[in-house]
Amino acid sequence: MSTLAGRVAIVTGGARGIGAAISTMLVERGASVVVADMGCAIDGRDGDPSVARSFAETLSENAVSYVDDMADPAAAAGAVSLARERFGGIDILVNNAAILRDAFVFRGSNEDWDEVIRNNLSGAYYLIGAATPAMRDQAKAGRGGGERYDWGRIVNIVSSAAYIGNYGQASYASAKGGLTSLMRIAALDMARTGVTCNAVAPFAHSRVTESIKPANDEQAAYKDRALRVPAEPVAELVGYLCSPPASDVTGQIFGVRGREVFLFSQPRPAARIVGEPGGWNEDALAAAIDGELRNAFAPLETDLEAFNTEPLV
Ligand SMILES: NC(=O)c1ccc[n+]([C@@H]2O[C@H](COP(=O)([O-])OP(=O)(O)OC[C@H]3O[C@@H](n4cnc5c(N)ncnc54)[C@H](O)[C@@H]3O)[C@@H](O)[C@H]2O)c1
Known part of the structure; x- marks a missing residue:
């Protein structure tokens, strides 16, 4: 393993679950880490500053806690200032903090939607905006x-x-889709500076997977499998992305589940039809779509079907 000595990182949601594994890996590889975690419940409520404080204290003297709500521009700026003042710079951002407020689209509240988008997407934008001028x-x-x-x-x-979808996850999935687009733009905007940006879709045991309430046997099997997958392999992949061999790996979407590492495809036109110069008539368009595009349609399935194989741990 190459060293990450000298680098300074901010890990949002870095005191629990996958974020805690990432903070631990970064410190073990020599980086200094701002553990930015407000210690909230899965739905974002009831913050508890003692979660990050005690985690950072036991982790290392190269770790410091930051307990403000990271879905706030002032908090993002504050975390970057803390990294620079305490450790002398800011090199690595891991936008890991997320909350869940699932509801079917015909039942969800606008307030929950706004809160999930603010927390899971806007917070990452604020942090990238605060850190990249310094980088x-x-x-x-x-x-x-x-x-x-x-x-x-x-x-x-x-x-x-x-990318695939789950019932009731409109706000969460939309925020993660936005976070993927944000990754692409940050990768482009920061390319000249030599800063890479990638996305990682994890599968791991955490309090979130523990909280899944299976509605049928298939979901129960999915939960059982998810609970057997440790968070450390996610941290290993993030460690690779932060290390010298990955200095030219940017703009990509990875997945990690135990010993499996996936590369996700990114949407590009998969098939093409062209109308007559005067435009399509409805019958011709329908026939061309049926004949030439339909076989390339994405199936309307969920994560459960798409990842229904036994994880390798
Ligand atoms: N566990 C999985 O299998 C899985 C699957 C897909 C994606 N993910 C993603 O992985 C990441 C980590 O998930 P986890 O399962 O470890 O979650 P978790 O709930 O165990 O940990 C998330 C941490 O983020 C913190 N947090 C949330 N909002 C915050 C905010 N605004 N400011 C500061 N801290 C905040 C919480 O206090 C919590 O400690 C999330 O982005 C999640 O969406 C996880």
């Missing part, structure tokens, strides 16, 4: 000592729910 200054100042700045990494923790 660009660091690159100009030759931070890291290499020919070009090679320490800058952004990892957005997403979910296969964004």
